[in-house]
Amino acid sequence: MSLSELETIVAKANEALRTGHYEAVCDLCTFAIALNTKRLPNATIQNGSTSKKPQSPLEITRTQKLQQKLYLTRARARNSLGDGVGTRHDLDAFVACGGQESLVKLVETESLPVKISNADEVDSKLPSQSVAFEVKPTTATGKGVFATPRSTLQATYEARENAVKALAPRDLVKFLELTNAFDDVPLFTGIYRTNTLPDGLGFHASHFNHCCNPNARYSYHPDTGRLRVFALTHIPVGAEIFVMYIQGRNIYGSTRAVRQERFRTNFNFTCVCSVCKLEGDALMASDKRRTEAGLLYDGMMRHDPWRSGGLVIRDAIRAITLLREEGYHADVDDFATDAGGLCAMHSDWESALWWARLGYETRQAEFGTDHPHAKKVKIYVDDPRSYPQAGVFSSGKRFMQRV
Numbered sequence: 001m002s003l004s005e006l007e008t009i010v011a012k013a014n015e016a017l018r019t020g021h022y023e024a025v026c027d028l029c030t031f032a033i034a035l036n037t038k039r040l041p042n043a044t045i046q047n048g049s050t051s052k053k054p055q056s057p058l059e060i061t062r063t064q065k066l067q068q069k070l071y072l073t074r075a076r077a078r079n080s081l082g083d084g085v086g087t088r089h090d091l092d093a094f095v096a097c098g099g100q101e102s103l104v105k106l107v108e109t110e111s112l113p114v115k116i117s118n119a120d121e122v123d124s125k126l127p128s129q130s131v132a133f134e135v136k137p138t139t140a141t142g143k144g145v146f147a148t149p150r151s152t153l154q155a156t157y158e159a160r161e162n163a164v165k166a167l168a169p170r171d172l173v174k175f176l177e178l179t180n181a182f183d184d185v186p187l188f189t190g191i192y193r194t195n196t197l198p199d200g201l202g203f204h205a206s207h208f209n210h211c212c213n214p215n216a217r218y219s220y221h222p223d224t225g226r227l228r229v230f231a232l233t234h235i236p237v238g239a240e241i242f243v244m245y246i247q248g249r250n251i252y253g254s255t256r257a258v259r260q261e262r263f264r265t266n267f268n269f270t271c272v273c274s275v276c277k278l279e280g281d282a283l284m285a286s287d288k289r290r291t292e293a294g295l296l297y298d299g300m301m302r303h304d305p306w307r308s309g310g311l312v313i314r315d316a317i318r319a320i321t322l323l324r325e326e327g328y329h330a331d332v333d334d335f336a337t338d339a340g341g342l343c344a345m346h347s348d349w350e351s352a353l354w355w356a357r358l359g360y361e362t363r364q365a366e367f368g369t370d371h372p373h374a375k376k377v378k379i380y381v382d383d384p385r386s387y388p389q390a391g392v393f394s395s396g397k398r399f400m401q402r403v
């Protein structure tokens with residue numbers, strides 16, 4: 001962790017001290033002390049060698065001053081929490097790393113105003129009634145999220161500011177608890193990159209693991225500023241809930257090798273989901289299905305809509321069938337909406353409505369009826385004549401094939 005990141009933590013700890021969030025102060029200082037100790041000139045790292053990077057004299061002074069501030073800040077928080085032993089320990093450590101005795105006296109005599117932490121207030125704002133899962137350790141992926149008996153299909157989670165420096169101290173504690181998959185970049189950046197999925201970073205949502213056949217989908221809801229998670233299929237109690245870190249055609253339309261390359265490049269991990277673990281014929285069949293679905297997606301709208309409109313419908317049916325065979329429960333709308341548009345183009349309102357419904361059902365299940373993605377296609381269900389290309393041909397053709 002860089003010195004400036006540590007200084008950010010000290011600043012946040014002091015902010016928390018001022019606002020009476022003493023538990024958060026302790027968490028932040030404990031975290032930073034552990035990391036800053038490794039930066040001190042006489043520190044040894046785990047294999048017994050000394051700190052890797054030599055520091056300039058200025059940096060050494062900053063590191064030592066930081067350590068003093070951390071102990072003193074935590075001492076004041078512990079004092080306010082009535083933790084006498086902890087306070088004494090921190091004041092001794094403060095002096096041992098060069099802190100002034102006069103400041104120790106000050107803390108010993110100071111009685112900080114006793115403020116009631118509003119922690120409970122903050123927690124009670126979280127949608128605990130709708131929590132349908134819990135975070136637990138997994139064998140292969142660290143922690144993951146599992147369905148609980150109180151399962152509901154919709155669980156909403158608060159979306160948070162991505163800018164770490166703008167986080168409130170308590171949120172910074174939660175941020176620091178998230179996984180970091182990048183050793184070679186500063187800690188804040190590593191945590192940010194590990195946990196910022198296509199729709200943002202959420203202190204709860206970022207605990208979901210990925211699967212190339214997810215059973216849930218999370219999305220950012222702009223009206224409420226929340227990350228929301230919707231189940232895509234029935235999730236039995238005790239089953240892990242998986243979302244997708246890479247979306248749409250990039251996941252359902254790509255082979256394992258291509259997906260793994262994306263995970264390595266974007267997230268620095270090797271995917272061990274049930275689809276990526278397939279071997280032999282099963283893997284070949286999965287790769288074949290996904291390659292075909294990807295090609296169908298790319299090629300569907302290249303058919304001449306006047307002469308070959310039937311091919312658009314044929315491709316949509318084929319692609320949706322492939323996704324179903326693959327056990328992939330999302331993104332049917334990628335094909336259904338275009339198929340509806342084609343039917344509307346030919347003024348086949350009955351078929352246009354059928355496909356519009358399929359597209360809308362998919363989007364409302366994945367994002368919620370109040371999400372802009374769902375609202376955007378709802379208008380075609382309300383009136384298939386509202387497809388932008390509606391009625392351009394009056395060919396009299398009817399596209400009766402359904403999936």
Ligand SMILES: C[S@@+](CC[C@H](N)C(=O)[O-])C[C@H]1O[C@@H](n2cnc3c(N)ncnc32)[C@H](O)[C@@H]1O
Pocket residue numbers: 140141142143144178179180181194195206207208209210211267268269270271272273
């Ligand atoms: C956003 S976090 C997910 C929660 C994380 N497992 C934890 O312990 O808090 C992303 C990290 O989880 C792990 N992970 C998630 N899905 C995975 C998968 N399908 N295969 C392997 N590792 C996965 C990777 O280490 C990745 O960097």
